[in-house]
Amino acid sequence: MTAEIRVLLAAAALPATEAEIATLAARYPAFRAAVDALHEVPAARDLPPVLGLRVRTEVSGPGA
Amino acid sequence: MPTLFTGPVRPGPDWSRAISTTSPHPYTLTDAAAALRAGTVTSTGLLEAAIAAADRGDPVYGAYLRRFDEAARESAARADAELAAGQDRGPLHGIPVGVKDVFAAAGGPTTAQSRVLDRAWWAGRDATVVTRLVAAGAVLTGKTTTMEFGCGLPEERDPFPLPRNPWRPDHWAGGSSSGTGIGVATGMFLAGLGSDTAGSIRMPAAFCGVSGLMPTYGRVPGTGCVPLAYSVDRIGPLARSARDCAAVLGVLAGPDPVDPECASAPFHCPDFDGDLTGLRIGVVREGHFPDGRDPALDGAFSAALTVLSGLGAAVREVVLPYRAELTTAVVAVITSEALAHHRGGLSRRWHEYGRGFRGEVANGAFVSGADYVQAQRVRRIAQAAVDRIFGEVDVIVCPTASGGAPHVDELAGPDGVPDSGVLFRLLTTPYWNGVANPVLAVPMGFTADGLPLSLQLAGRPYAEAELVRVGEAYQRVTGWHLRTPPVVAEVAA
Numbered sequence: 001m002t003a004e005i006r007v008l009l010a011a012a013a014l015p016a017t018e019a020e021i022a023t024l025a026a027r028y029p030a031f032r033a034a035v036d037a038l039h040e041v042p043a044a045r046d047l048p049p050v051l052g053l054r055v056r057t058e059v060s061g062p063g064a
Numbered sequence: 065m066p067t068l069f070t071g072p073v074r075p076g077p078d079w080s081r082a083i084s085t086t087s088p089h090p091y092t093l094t095d096a097a098a099a100l101r102a103g104t105v106t107s108t109g110l111l112e113a114a115i116a117a118a119d120r121g122d123p124v125y126g127a128y129l130r131r132f133d134e135a136a137r138e139s140a141a142r143a144d145a146e147l148a149a150g151q152d153r154g155p156l157h158g159i160p161v162g163v164k165d166v167f168a169a170a171g172g173p174t175t176a177q178s179r180v181l182d183r184a185w186w187a188g189r190d191a192t193v194v195t196r197l198v199a200a201g202a203v204l205t206g207k208t209t210t211m212e213f214g215c216g217l218p219e220e221r222d223p224f225p226l227p228r229n230p231w232r233p234d235h236w237a238g239g240s241s242s243g244t245g246i247g248v249a250t251g252m253f254l255a256g257l258g259s260d261t262a263g264s265i266r267m268p269a270a271f272c273g274v275s276g277l278m279p280t281y282g283r284v285p286g287t288g289c290v291p292l293a294y295s296v297d298r299i300g301p302l303a304r305s306a307r308d309c310a311a312v313l314g315v316l317a318g319p320d321p322v323d324p325e326c327a328s329a330p331f332h333c334p335d336f337d338g339d340l341t342g343l344r345i346g347v348v349r350e351g352h353f354p355d356g357r358d359p360a361l362d363g364a365f366s367a368a369l370t371v372l373s374g375l376g377a378a379v380r381e382v383v384l385p386y387r388a389e390l391t392t393a394v395v396a397v398i399t400s401e402a403l404a405h406h407r408g409g410l411s412r413r414w415h416e417y418g419r420g421f422r423g424e425v426a427n428g429a430f431v432s433g434a435d436y437v438q439a440q441r442v443r444r445i446a447q448a449a450v451d452r453i454f455g456e457v458d459v460i461v462c463p464t465a466s467g468g469a470p471h472v473d474e475l476a477g478p479d480g481v482p483d484s485g486v487l488f489r490l491l492t493t494p495y496w497n498g499v500a501n502p503v504l505a506v507p508m509g510f511t512a513d514g515l516p517l518s519l520q521l522a523g524r525p526y527a528e529a530e531l532v533r534v535g536e537a538y539q540r541v542t543g544w545h546l547r548t549p550p551v552v553a554e555v556a557a
Contacts, residue, residue: 012429013411049440
């Protein structure tokens with residue numbers, strides 16, 4: 001795992017220390033698994049991404 | 065003289081020595097505004113009390129990076145003269161206000177609590193939100209502490225103050241709007257600006273025992289604010305009460321031609337009578353009461369629900385959709401966008417960034433382009449699912465955190481490196497950064513150790529007034545928001 005972390009950090013040109021690499025490598029499996037799970041959300045299959053949230057301004061109730 | 069803390073690492077405070085602060089009276093912005101107009105207090109008087117509180121408390125609590133004492137005195141005198149002449153700029157006129165040091169202010173350089181940020185960035189200019197505060201007659205008291213660029217965790221070894229909790233200085237104040245939370249809690253100002261990307265308004269509000277409002281995404285312009293994550297960042301107030309937060313948001317909100325993300329949605333909050341009859345409240349428990357939570361949390365939350373029910377609200381249980389997925393998406397998006405902003409700097413000046421910041425943002429290197437796009441798609445799915453819940457309830461409530469502020473020693477792992485794990489175990493705030501909804505955090509009682517607990521109120525996009533209605537009604541009954549740390553009470557007595 002540490003080797004994979006070194007490759008990814010080097011690709012991003014991030015000169016992390018050995019201690020930091022060890023910490024990041026220890027946390028990486030759980031993070032990777034959680035990110036991988038995002039690709040298994042069925043409702044996302046045909047949905048375009050939102051790269052900046054746009055919400056409607058219509059509102060009812062107090063302050064409208 | 066304004067001071068910018070750039071010196072060597074300071075020794076830890078000596079807790080055996082009594083530390084005292086004073087607090088401006090009256091306590092809330094709203095009460096102070098009324099007193100100013102009644103002529104029972106002056107802006108200068110409020111400011112001098114705030115300065116006295118800062119003189120005594122700031123060396124311990126670490127609220128400020130730079131103070132604007134002399135400029136503030138001029139502003140306060142001007143406000144007093146204008147009010148005496150019948151020129152009223154609104155509820156912030158003459159009110160001492162602190163500004164998190166990620167917002168540009170003409171009174172001094174912006175640091176984002178980093179050695180890296182170019183001190184010439186926006187020098188001599190005001191962020192749009194600061195311009196609006198000044199135009200509203202607010203008295204800017206200074207620039208407050210943060211986490212580096214709003215991310216990571218502080219360390220004693222960093223050349224900046226370590227923000228300490230006003231209720232127990234051996235505990236952290238929360239962040240990243242740390243100094244703003246401290247300042248409100250200890251009377252160094254009556255309201256302040258914060259920004260929130262994963263909880264950075266609500267966390268210090270919760271840990272310091274004050275109120276904090278994260279507005280709807282796009283409600284407040286970000287022009288002149290140091291970014292952390294473009295599609296997530298929000299700007300909003302911390303103050304003692306929900307009504308105080310509404311007063312500040314009314315000044316901050318509204319379109320900004322320079323910020324394309326900012327909506328044309330000014331904020332006006334009507335008066336409320338405290339009656340919540342007809343209001344439908346959804347209660348979230350799943351994932352918010354983990355093993356190891358503070359023993360006082362369950363009782364405090366139940367008591368809050370009892371209060372809301374007693375005010376006429378109909379309460380029912382709801383489950384937050386995509387809770388785990390949305391929280392992951394928020395982390396993936398934040399680290400990716402932050403790395404996009406800082407990659408060049410991190411590559412060239414790695415060791416000038418704090419270990420807390422670079423340890424978090426480096427995770428962006430592990431998020432592929434496809435991961436980032438998928439995370440944004442999940443945000444959209446979750447927004448639609450949350451919208452459906454808000455078809456059945458008007459407000460969603462849950463704890464802001466499962467306990468009080470962590471001890472400062474808990475901010476680092478066994479190797480001494482900052483470890484955000486403690487925060488992810490405590491906080492429930494990041495979920496709401498993945499969607500656009502506004503969230504208000506209000507004090508909800510205390511742990512057995514005397515640290516504040518907090519209640520989150522989430523609403524529909526642009527329905528901040530509904531949150532203020534509920535928060536204000538709750539605060540009329542409970543009064544938790546009026547509690548001040550023991551050090552304040554000692555001096556007031």
